[in-house]
Each structure stands twice: as structure tokens, then as C-alpha cells.
Amino acid sequence: MKNQQPTIKDVAIRSGVSIATVDRVLHNRGRVSQKNLKAVTEAIEQLSYRPNQIARALSARKSNFKIGITYPKVENEFWAEIDSGINSARNQLRPFGVELVVDHTNRYNRNDQLKSIDNLIKQNVNGLIFTPVSDSLADMLDQHIPENVLFATVIEDTVGSRRFFHIGPDDFQIGALAAKLIHLYTGDNSKVIILSPNAGFSGTQQRVSGFVSKIKQEPLDIDILQICNVPSETEKESYQAIYQITLDCIRNHSSLNAIYVTNGLTQWCADAVKDSGNAGRIKVFGHEFTSEIGELLESGIVCATIYQKPAQQFYTAICMLYEFLIGDRKLQASNIITECSILIKESLPFIKIGGMDLQ
Amino acid sequence: MKNQQPTIKDVAIRSGVSIATVDRVLHNRGRVSQKNLKAVTEAIEQLSYRPNQIARALSARKSNFKIGITYPKVENEFWAEIDSGINSARNQLRPFGVELVVDHTNRYNRNDQLKSIDNLIKQNVNGLIFTPVSDSLADMLDQHIPENVLFATVIEDTVGSRRFFHIGPDDFQIGALAAKLIHLYTGDNSKVIILSPNAGFSGTQQRVSGFVSKIKQEPLDIDILQICNVPSETEKESYQAIYQITLDCIRNHSSLNAIYVTNGLTQWCADAVKDSGNAGRIKVFGHEFTSEIGELLESGIVCATIYQKPAQQFYTAICMLYEFLIGDRKLQASNIITECSILIKESLPFIKIGGMDLQ
């Protein structure tokens, strides 16, 4: 009844060396004679041996790992959800002896973020995960982060940096999907305004591009009345700004019947629509999910949002980084495109915040 | 820098007993004096000790577990996807020494399924996971499956049985969501036919109820021209039947402009719509996702499907069952309502079949 998975011992016996030597080969630690290297490699091949990750993890428990995480805590609700993803990962990895150190900045600001990263590195983290506030960080990151610290990006990418992998949505397609949803809900007489906070993020720009391009390509009968960048460096500023700009737009465009908010500030726009007495007449479309968004979907002020499951992204990223830390970091890491959900009133019963089933 | 999670040794020292005694308390194995029981319980409490699952798993490796799985392999594509979920679980659990034995039946038939279950039990499985073909199985299951074999249901439930937990969608809400999607795509002049294979499944019935109830409640301007049960005990029968019935419906109802298929046979209905020259005019809505459904969404014959991610359900169920097998099976297991996705042409770029990120 014994499960016949070969172990490191089997490989050692077959190749006529000690377990320690097999281990050296497994980790390319060198200091192995050509002859033994060959014997071990062949034995591994013949037995199709795969190291047992459980045993590896238990053993790794002796030397603890520390993973640092930092993000811009500007839109509170969005990042609060991410904290739940981080906590799931913390619980998951605790038995492996992994410590998670979380830091954050209060603005979308490059220098703040670099300081936060420096801070984490000073605490001797073995790995680093963060959402870069600007694409232009690439060079700086490679300078600030030592070679032996693995880092990965979540939600936003920094193309050109040494980042090990990236997890995030396909923002261009998200924008296209948003256009389609608006068309489904408003039919052929859609006069839409795009409110675009976080214009510094390349993801935001791509959503707008995807939206515009979808309208042209299909084509969809949607008029874009205006595209407004909403100032949003700090939290307070962004809330106030989008609320006020929404009111201004409503005043200036009497034909307006739909608003697309390119990110998670959707609910503040919806509040302005409601407060101005336009609930139902002006339909709001946007992103993410909070309890308030749930109510807004229920009441019909918001028709649909696209949910990128940020907590899951962080959870997955943290677990992946750990895999590479204890395993062979020479392995190629692959990027992951997040699965996004369409949320409408009728899909509310299925939603899981965080979305980690196995605790 | 040592991580300060307490271990079983810490508990033993603090309560002045051996590790073995602590272990006895942890697993309610009895044979512990009142005095020691109290001491250990208190020590666990004070240190807030939690057993390390990794160590537990590695140790459990000594005694192998076998989990049996059986399902009705009638709609090939649907169950082929599930095989990929089972394989993910197999890879995930292999290092833990878990063996997965898979069996299936060729029809939606109670007796076939009971035979399959008997067969797995004869192979000494420690746990059992399956999709019951009939709600009325409850009593039989409790008789056929020994008390010491944990079992759980996926996709379809058997209320009233001793099943340990259930993972599946909220079928009533799924039906309601389908009604909404049809309304979004066809507007206020919708003449719909519901094609309902697998009428023996309670889930199917609930989808129809949810659909009808949503139309009344909202209300949505949708006329249901007819509700057809499609014979579907075997695979070949169901494919042919739904194709033929679709053609008949098209012939009999000239005003027909939408079809709702209550489950995964959607693509065969869509083929009939296409072959009869009604692509685009008659819009198809249904369930699940296969490569062919991808093409049908792309070409606009199918407007939307609701995807219950069956592979993920099985994956999660298998992993959960293992957790209970090695852990304390006295713990209460909780049921899981599957997160369902709305699939439309524009969400195709995000879809993941199987959907297991971490391999």
C-alpha cells in the first residue's frame, strides 16, 4: 500500500552517493565531481524524482523567511480588502515559519514608496511584494533592492525592472468589457463621461484606451462626452475631487446618462449621482467591490462593476514568492493575468470578498 | 529572529508531561488522566498552541490515505474539465502520500452510482467524493458507506445524508441571473424557450424556478413560450435530443428569439441554432465553458453563459476532505457556495479553465 514516490534516499542509493551530495546537485550548489553529478542527474531522471515540498518546507522551518509588503494606502476600502488577502497568506505560511512585514505609504508618490522599500530592506526581508505607484520606477527599484532580495509586483507592473514576476489584470480588456456593459444597460443612446482618477497608473490609461477602442471597433453606439482626470494623490483629495467633479459633470451635461469610473473610487461618484437626485437616470459603472458597492448595485445606482479580486492577487503573489524562496530561484517565474468578475445585482449572492476558499 | 510559534514540545514542557501525552489530548484519543488532561488543555490555551499542519502532513506520510472519487461521465466536456481539477489535487496532495482513485458511471443512474461507490469502498478508500445523480440517494448512501469513511458531495447535494460537507452553486440564484442576462441582451421583447436536460437533478429544477421567479418579481418583460425537458440519461441521447428539440422549437415558434439551456449542453443547442440559419437572430444563453463555447461566444451565437467552475469545486473538495482526514474529523465542516462567473465575449480574455493559480 506504500505510495511509491521516490525520495532523495532512493536517488542517493541508486547513484551510489550520499543524500547530501544529491542535495547539492538538486540546488546547483556546486562542489560535486563530474562523475557524481552525472550519476545523480541520471538517477533523478530515471526515477523521475521530484523533491517533496512538504519535507522541504518543514526543514526550511529552521531558517525563517521574511517577506516584506508595501502598498499605497490611498483608497481605504480597496486596500483594506487586500489586508485580508495578506492575512490569509500569513496564516497559510505561518506553519512554514514565514514572517510577513507590512508597510504602506499614504500617497501615490514615488519617493514615499522608495523610502518604504528601503525601510523593509533594512529589516532584512528575503523577498518583497508591492504595487508600484509609477511605471517610471523601474530603474530606481533595481538600484534600491539588493540582488539577493526577490521582488514581485501586484496590480501594477514595472516593465523593465528586475521584478521576478507580476500578477495583475489585463487593463485594456477590462476597459473594453466596461464599454460592453454600459452598452448592455443603456442601449443605443448612451452619453457617457469617463472619470479617471489615478491617472499616473498605466493601468488606468489602458482601461481608458480599451474602452475607447472597443467603442470604435465593435462599433458600439456610445458617445463619450468627456474624459476627466481626477486629482487623487491623497485619499481625502480623491474622495472630494471625484464627488465634486461628478456634480460638475451632471450640471454641465444634461444628456449624460452613464458614467464610467476607471477604478475603485466608483462609490464616491455614485454618491454624487444619488445626492443630486439622479439615481437611476444616470447609470454608474466602475470597479471593485465593497459593502457600499453592494448596496449601490442593489439599489440600481451602480449597474455593474468589474472586480479584479485584489486580495487574491496578493495572496497568490505572497505564496508564489515563498515557493521560489525555498525552492530553486533559478526557475522561471511566470506572470499571471488576474481573472476578473463582472458584478451586477444578480451576481451578488455569489461574491466572495478575498475569495480564499481553503481558509 | 526565531519565529516564536509554540510547538508540541513547548506544550509538553509547560504541562510537565511527554509529547505523546499532548498528542493524545490533541486527538481526543483518551487514556489520559484527568490531571494531565487539565494541565495540557491549559498549556495549549495559554500558549495558544496550534499544531503545525506541515509537520502533521509529513508525519502522516507514513500512513497513506486513499480518496475515492466518482461522477457520472455523461456530458464529456464538462467532466473532462473536472478531471483537470482532480489532477491538480492529485499533484498537490502527492507529496502528502495521498492516492486518488477515480471511477465514473456512464449514465445518470442511481444504481450505477451505488455500484461505483461500492467498488471504491472495496478498495479501502478513507474518503469519498462524488456528484450524486439523485437527491433521493440520501438513505442508500448512509447504508452503503461505512461510518469511518468520510464523504462529501460536489455540484449536487444530497440533503439528509451523513455527507460531511457540500460544495456547489446556488442554483436558484443562477437561474435568476440567467433571466437578467437574457433581458440585457434581448431588451423588452424577449420570447424565450427553456431547454432543461438533467431534469432529475434538483439543481436543474432550481435554476428553472429561479428564472421564472426573477421574471415575475422584477418584473422582466420576458415571455416564456415553453419549458422542455430534454431526455438525457446517456451522453449520446442527450446530444441528439437537445439538437433535435431545438430544431423543433425553432420550427414551432416563429417569434422565438432566445433560448435558455439550463446546463452544460448549451453548445449542442447553439449548433442547432446555427445549422438552422438562425445565428444572431435567436440568442442562446446557457452554462459552463468549453473551447467550443468560446467560439460560440466569439461569433455571437451564444451571448452569455454562467460558469460554475466545476474543476475548482472538485479541487477544493478533495483538499478539504484531506484536511479533515489528517486533522480532527470531529471539527464541523462548512458547506461552500461556489462563486459563479458571467462569461460574455468580452470576458473571454480573463477566463481560466480549471482556474488553479498555484499549479
Add this chain to the structure above:
DNA sequence: CTGAAAGCGCTTACAG
């Protein structure tokens, strides 16, 4: 360059 040994935190016979 190589191997014997200790250890990660549990579980499981076994002996008392």
C-alpha cells in the same frame, strides 16, 4: 569534493 548526523514538528507503534 564528500558523508554522517542533527534537526524541522508532528504521529505512531512499542514497552512499561
Add this chain to the structure above:
DNA sequence: CTGAAAGCGCTTACAG
């Protein structure tokens, strides 16, 4: 009722 010891499959000093 209780505890010492072996073992799960790895990794990591340490000695040679």
C-alpha cells in the same frame, strides 16, 4: 495511563 524512540523527507552545519 505514560513516555522514549523511530520515522516522515528534506536541509544544514560540521568534520574530514
